[in-house]
Amino acid sequence: MVTDNPQGPLDELMKPDDITAAQADAARWRYGFFVVLAGIVAILVAFGAAVFATGQFAALFAGVAGVIGTIMGAYFGVQAGQSGKARVEAELARSQEMVVRLAAYVGTANAPRVIEEVLGRRRS
Secondary structure, eight states: OOOOOTTSHHHHHHHHHHHHHHHHHHHHHHHHHHHHHHHHHHHHHHHHHHHHHHOOHHHHHHHHHHHHHHHHHHHHHHHHHHHHHHHHHHHHHHHHHHHHHHHHHHHHHHHHHHHHHHHOSOOO
């Protein structure tokens, strides 16, 4: 029977994944910020050129403010969604690891009794 060993090979396999996920999250924030910043700069340059050519500041400013607001809202919305997804996936991985460890610890002889005690009788 396999016992719960906190320093087992499963722990060693999960550590690089956690580090990789954190690095990917940091890179997504950094590069996403630069893309949004470049987009805003391009919009402001186009706005400046349009105002210089037409002289209509108020009408053009409303359009620019709407576009920049949309870009910023989309960027932060996507980042918040990805951050929540990453937290849920990390919790799922920890839960799955716990299930595997508990299943190995309980063994096949005691599994039906433990399942019945924890989950109750199966509904047919």
